[in-house]
Amino acid sequence: DGGITQSPKYLFRKEGQNVTLSCEQNLNHDAMYWYRQDPGQGLRLIYYSQIVNDFQKGDIAEGYSVSREKKESFPLTVTSAQKNPTAFYLCASSMGRGLTGELFFGEGSRLTVL
Amino acid sequence: SQKIEQNSEALNIQEGKTATLTCNYTNYSPAYLQWYRQDPGRGPVFLLLIRENEKEKRKERLKVTFDTTLKQSLFHITASQPADSATYLCALAENSGNTPLVFGKGTRLSVIA
Numbered sequence: 088d089g090g091i092t093q094s095p096k097y098l099f100r101k102e103g104q105n106v107t108l109s110c111e112q113n114l115n116h117d118a119m120y121w122y123r124q125d126p127g128q129g130l131r132l133i134y135y136s137q138i139v140n141d142f143q144k145g146d147i148a149e150g151y152s153v154s155r156e157k158k159e160s161f162p163l164t165v166t167s168a169q170k171n172p173t174a175f176y177l178c179a180s181s182m183g184r185g186l187t188g189e190l191f192f193g194e195g196s197r198l199t200v201l
Numbered sequence: 202s203q204k205i206e207q208n209s210e211a212l213n214i215q216e217g218k219t220a221t222l223t224c225n226y227t228n229y230s231p232a233y234l235q236w237y238r239q240d241p242g243r244g245p246v247f248l249l250l251i252r253e254n255e256k257e258k259r260k261e262r263l264k265v266t267f268d269t270t271l272k273q274s275l276f277h278i279t280a281s282q283p284a285d286s287a288t289y290l291c292a293l294a295e296n297s298g299n300t301p302l303v304f305g306k307g308t309r310l311s312v313i314a
Contacts, residue, residue, distance in 0.1 A: 120301060127210070128306065129290070129305060129306035129307055130290070135301050175242075177244050177245070179244075186294075186298065186299065186300060186301045186302070187232065187294030187295070187298050189250065190235075190247065192246070193244050194243055195242070195243065197242075
């Protein structure tokens, strides 16, 4: 079955540590996205990528980094510079390089900073 | 400033009634609007898309309208069921096509048996 796989589903981190969230898709989609979701805040865009080896900052990129070395993979690193990293993180993809198509989401990764 | 607002954070309705959710936007020129359903702890799932030149779109018990004059989309669920309880998100795509979707904060719908 085609889809998007995020891992881990739950992650605990101590303050000052970097963590990397994995996102893999086998839909052959060009565009991939990372969103953060906090209670009452809706979905906020962190980074997006329309093509391999290229990515753009979203609305809340500070304290995060990404890479897009392969079409199917778009990992997100939450660095120690992110002041409030506890949140639900969602990865998504869409067909084509345009940014306005239907989004396919993964099941999310919940990060808790202890 | 640009805003997309779903003006009810939560909505409770009786089973069998029609649920109506609202999405309003300011200072956008959307090419189309999308609606998603999100269950607790899960990723959103796409439901419907409506283009700026379409007034209404239907899919089974779901209906979406789009009024560019009022700058508003309405999302209806007819004959609602407890299984329809979820958070519903609207998202708009700008005419330029060069920017990602912008999401509203969502409306949490509870259908009471």
